[in-house]
Amino acid sequence: MPNNEDPKKEMTIAEEAGLPDNWVPIDSTPIVPSNMAAGTNPYGGGSLPPNFNLQPDTLSTNYKGPGIPAVRLMPVQGNPAVNAQTQSIVETAIAAIPPTVIPAFTSVTDGLIHGRAVWDGDAAVFQLTDDFNNYLGASLIPSSSETTQIGQLGWTLSGTVSTIQWWAGGQYPNMGQYGWANAATLGDNGLLLMNATNANQNTGWYGSAWALGESSNWWLTWVFKTDIVASSGNFNEYTTAGKSIYVGLVGTTAWNSAIGAFSRPDVFVGLRFDTTTGIGDSFFTFEAVANTSYSTAARHNTQGSTQVTNVAPTQGTWHRLDIYSTTPGTMTMVLDGSSTNTFTVALPQITITPSTCSTQLTNNVLLINANTGTSPHGVIPFSSGSIITTAGYTGTGSATFDGTFVIDISANSGGQIYCNLEGANIGANTSVPTITGYPALTPSIMYGNDGTVASPTGSAVTMVVDYFSFVQNPGVGGGSGTPVITDPRFFV
Secondary structure: OOOOOOOOOOOOHHHHOOOOOOOOOOOOOOOEOOEHHHHOOOOOOOOOOOOOOEOHHHHOOOOOEOOEOOOOEOOOOOOHHHHHHHHHHHHHHHHOOOOOOOOOOOOOOOOOOOOOOOHHHOOOOEEEEEOOOOOOOOOOOOOOOOOOOEOOOOEEEEEOOOOOEEEEOOOOOOOOEEEEEOOOOOOOEEEEEEOOOOOOOOOOOHHHOEOOOOOOOEEEEEEEEEEEOOEOOEOOOOOOOOEEEEEEEEEOOOOOOOOOOOOOOOEEEEEEEEOOOOOOOOOOEEEEEEOOOOOOOOOOOOOOEEEEOOOOOOEOOOEEEEEEEEEOOEEEEEEOOOOOOEEEEEOOOEEEOOOEEEEEEEOOEEEEEEEOOOOOOOOOOOOOOOEEEEEOOOOOOHHHHOEEEEOOOOEOOOOEEEEEOOOOOEEEEOOOOEEEEOOOEEEEEEEEEOOOOOOOOOOOEEEEEEEEEEEEOOOHHHOOOOOOOOOOOOOO
C-alpha cells in the first residue's frame, strides 16, 4: 500500500501487508530443513468431513479479507444413523444413573376406626391413660392422708395401709410410679380406685363402674411390680408370705373390700396372688369370679374360673397385665405378653334376689326399687349401661316388668334401678323378682394382707403401679365398623 505522506519513504513489511498498527510480531523457531518436526503445524490437515459444509454466504463470493475467513464452518450436522447411535448411548447412560427416591406418604394408623381426622378430638374413641406422675402439690413421700388425687386421672387409695405411700420419678420406660405398703393387721389392704373419692364399705362405686360384659372391642393394661422401700432407714426382707394381690377389674360391691379381713373382692376379673388358706397361691393366677355380696361382711374365698400361670411375684420385677374383649361376655387375659400365660374366659353373670321390691312404670321410666340392705344381698352389682333380665313378677304389670332392660340412668346403693321404657303408667308392684346380668366393673389394684396370717411381715414390701390404660373402639382387637357422621359418637 503506498504511503501518501512520504512517497520517498520505504514501507515496512507490515505496511506492505496492510497489517494494523497494533500488530506485534511473534518470534518462532526457524525451520531447519534437517529438522522438519520443529516447524510442523501441530494441527492436522486433510479434507473436511462430509458433515462440515461451507456457509452459504461465502460459498460463491470467494471474498477474502482480514476479517472474513475464506472457509467458515457451520455447526455439526448429524445423520440419522449417527443420531440414533448417539441417542442410544445417552439413554443408556441416563438409565444407569440411580433414580432419586422420594419416600411415598404412608398413612399412619393406630389400629382404631376414627370418626374424624383430628384424633385428639375424636368422639369415636374412649381412651384413658395414666403414667402416675407426681401430681402438683404432693410431697415426695406423702403422709397417710395423701391418698387422693393420685396420678393424672385422680385415683383414690382407700382401705387400711401402712404409712408408706410414695412417689418415684422412675427410669425409662417406667417413668412415674406410685406405691404403698401393707399394714400389720390381718386382711388390711389398699384399694386403688379411679375417681372413687366417695367409696366406702357400705355403698360402692357405681359412678366409676362400666358395663364391660355387655360390650366388646376394649383393651385394658396395667404395669406393676412388688418391691421394697426403706422404712425409717431399715429395709425389710422381701417376702410374699401373707400377701394378697388383685390386679385388674373389680365389681361395684364394696362390702368386702378394703375393710378389716376382707382383702378379696367379691367380683373380680384379672390376676391374683392370694396366700389365704383355701386359695393358697404360689404363682400368679388368672381368675374371673362373681360372688354375691352380703350385708353381713365376710371374706368369700369361693373361686371362679381360674388358670395358674408359671410366674411368681419377685422383688423388683415389672409385669404387664392385658385384659381385652372382642366378643361381648368373653374376656382374654395375658401376663407379660406370653402365649403360655393367656386365659380366655366367659364373664360370669350374677343374680340377686332383693329382700323387698317395688316396681312401677311412670312417665316412660321403669323404676325398680330393690331393698338390698339386708341379707342375702348387700348392694346392687350393676351400673349405668348394664343389661338386666328380670323374672318372677306376679300380679299387676308382671307381663311388662318381666323382661330385659338397659339401665339407662343409674343404679345406686339404695337399690334404685332406672330404665327408659315407653308405655302406659303402671302402679307399684311389690312382688319380688330375680335380677340377672353381668356385674359392672371398674379398674383397680388391691394389695395388702391375706385373710389367714394374723401378724403379716414385710410391711415395707410394696405394690408399685407404673402405668394404666383403657381404650374402647370398634377397631380394637381387629374389629370392623363404619363410623356414621350423624351418630353423636360415630357408632351405636
